[in-house]
Amino acid sequence: MGKKIAVEKAIRILREVEVLQSQGSTAGDACRKLGISEHTYYRWKKEYGRLHVDQARRLKELERENGRLKKLVADISLDNAILREAASGNS
Numbered sequence: 001m002g003k004k005i006a007v008e009k010a011i012r013i014l015r016e017v018e019v020l021q022s023q024g025s026t027a028g029d030a031c032r033k034l035g036i037s038e039h040t041y042y043r044w045k046k047e048y049g050r051l052h053v054d055q056a057r058r059l060k061e062l063e064r065e066n067g068r069l070k071k072l073v074a075d076i077s078l079d080n081a082i083l084r085e086a087a088s089g090n091s
Helices: 007-022 027-034 038-048 053-090
Strands: none
Touching (some): 007 027, 007 053
């Protein structure tokens, strides 16, 4: 299996493929020259094709923040359930 590439690097590679294509190369030739498979290129293009590097960084930050907030909500929900159970036992 291949290794995971940073989103920023994937976006840079997408731009390089576009440059090579504008110079007359095919997508397959450009991908081979850059060391990625055509399948990877089209997958990245679908996922990151319209993003710029700064937007990708922001997306990654937002995904981390979203994960942190989801964990906080789960912890609060668990605490709330424990308190409800304890309160119903006291009645």
